Amino acid sequence: MATTKTRKASATKKMTATEATQFDTYSVTNAATVETSFEDCGCEAYIDCFTYNRWKALGYQVQGGQHGVKIPAIKNIEKQTDDGTVETRRLFRYVVVFCRHQVEPVKSPIPSDRPIGELLADLGV
DSSP states (O other): OOEEEOOOHHHHSOOOHHHHTOOSOOOHHHHHHHHHHTTTTTOOBTTTEEEHHHHHHTTEEEOTTOOOEEEEEEEEEEEEETTSOEEEEEEEEEEEEEEGGGEEEOOOSSOTTSOHHHHHHHTTO
């Protein structure tokens, strides 16, 4: 039985800030690993610790030189077979999480002291 990959819409679009704080599953083992690793700063798993892409969706950037904690994760991949049925496979992989003390807000490329209208006028728009 031959299979072809199908991409879910959620896999191709950017994660929103709301989606970044929601999880399909929780792992007690991963939570314990994260909280033990970030014990000095008091960060909690699923509240203060996220992957790079989740922090990015929340408007933060991981600071240069920071090292995260590797934890195991399971990713569900859907494949459509030739007969039209959808098979779900579970892939095991590692992800890296960073705590809130390792990130900083993304700086806006537009200076905040000038209204956007003035900036656009300067550009002739």
